[in-house]
Amino acid sequence: MSSSQAVRDAAKQLVSVLERFPAQRIRHIVSFKDSQIERFKRVAGLSVDGGSGNNKKASIEEIKDIINRTSGPLGLQKDLLKKMQAALPDDELSLQSIEEQIKALNSLTSNKYKNYYDVGDKLYKPAGNPQYYQRILDEIEGKKKETFMSAFRTVVFGK
C-alpha cells in the first residue's frame, strides 16, 4: 500500500515535469505532451479530463491545415496511429522506473544534449543556406510569413 502510494506520488511529479514540456508549435494529430500527461495522470490517480483540459479539440480550420500539409499526419500511417491511440497501455510501473522516466525527461527539458554536443554555427547556419532553419522557425511561429515571391524564389533557386 505504501509503495503504491509512493508510485502515485512519483507519477504526479512526472506529470508536472511533462507539463513543463514545450507546447508543440504546430498542431499534429497526436501530441506527445498531451498523450503522455494523460498516460501518467492515470498512474497518479489524477482525473484525466480535468486540470489541463484547456479546450484540446482542434477546430475545423486546424484539421484542414493538418490534412493539407500532408496526406498522412507527418510521417504516420493513419490506421496504425488510430490503433495506437485506441490501445491503453497497461503500465506496471515501479517507483524506480518512474524515477528513471523523470530523470530522462529532465535531461530533455534542460537541453542537456543540445548543449553538450554543441555543433555551432557550422550546422545551425549552414554555409549552403544560412537562413534555412530560421526561415522554417519563423514560418512555424508565424513571425514572418513566406510571401508568394519568396516561395517562388525557393522553388526556382532551391533556397
Added chain:
Amino acid sequence: GNEVESPESVVKQSHMKVEPLDFSNNATVKVPKNKIVVESKYESKSYELPKWKEALGELFIKTFRLDMDKVRAGPVAGFYYYSLCKEQALQYEGEELSETAKFFYEDLKLPRTFSQWFQITLLHEWILFVRMRAMPFKYGRNYQQKLVDRTFADIEMRLFEEMNVNSGRIADQYLKDFNTQMRGAVFAYDEGFYTDDATLAAAVWRNLFSGRKNIDMVHLEAVVRYIRSQLYVLSRLSDRDFAMGNFKFVPPNESVTVLTPEQEAELKRKVAEKYEAMDKDPNTLPSNRSKLSYTN
C-alpha cells in the same frame, strides 16, 4: 560521468518493463527468392576497373576538367552514404540482426517491419542532410538529391522483389506514402534540431516510435543523445572529408566524448596536412582532386 555513456547502455539501464504495442510485429521482410543484385557490378567491393579504362577515365576527367566534386556525389552520397543508412536497420526474416539493428529492434523494441526500417533509414539520412546543407550550396544540394534518388529507386525495387508487390499502381501508392513520411520527418527533425532537445524528442516519438503511447522516456533520451552525438561528429568534419565519404555513423554501443580545444586543433592540423600534401602531389589522380575546403 553520465556524459560518456553510450546510447545502448543508457537504454539497457531502464527498468521499465512494458512490452511494446506491436500490431505488425510479424510482418518481417522476406528474404528475396534470388538475393538480388541490388547493386551494379561497379559497386561491388571486389570489382576492379581494368587499368586501361581507369587511365582513359582519368584522362577524360583531366582533358574536360570535370568537376569531380559534382561527379563524386553519385558514388559517395548515392551509393556509399545510402548503403550506410540502409544497413543500420536492415533485417530479413530468420536472419541474424547486425549489432546496430539489434539496438533498434531489440533494445528500443521497434517492430520489425519494412516501414520501420524505412523510418530508421530516414533518420540516418536526415542526419546526413544536416551536414550536406553546410557544404557549398550547389554541392550539398547535389549530394542530398543523389541520396534521395537512390533511396526511392531502392525502395521501389525492394517493394517488387522482397515485399512481393506486383502492381505498379500499389507500388506507386507506397512510394507516395514514403515520400510523405520523408517530408514530414525531415521537417519535424529540422525543427527539433534547431530548437531544443524536448522538441527533437517529440519528433522522434512521432516518427521513429510511431507515436507509441507506452513510450519509455529513457529510450527517447537515448535516441536524442544518439542523434546529437552523430551531428557533433559531423560538425567536426571538414567539407572535404565528408564529401570524400570519410564518415561512418558511431555505433550505438559506443559513446562520443566532446573534443578539447587542443584535440580539435590537433585534428584540424592533421587533416590540413593530409590534404595539402595530396593537393600538391603531382601524382594525385585527377579523380581524387577536389576544391572543397579541408579547413572548415
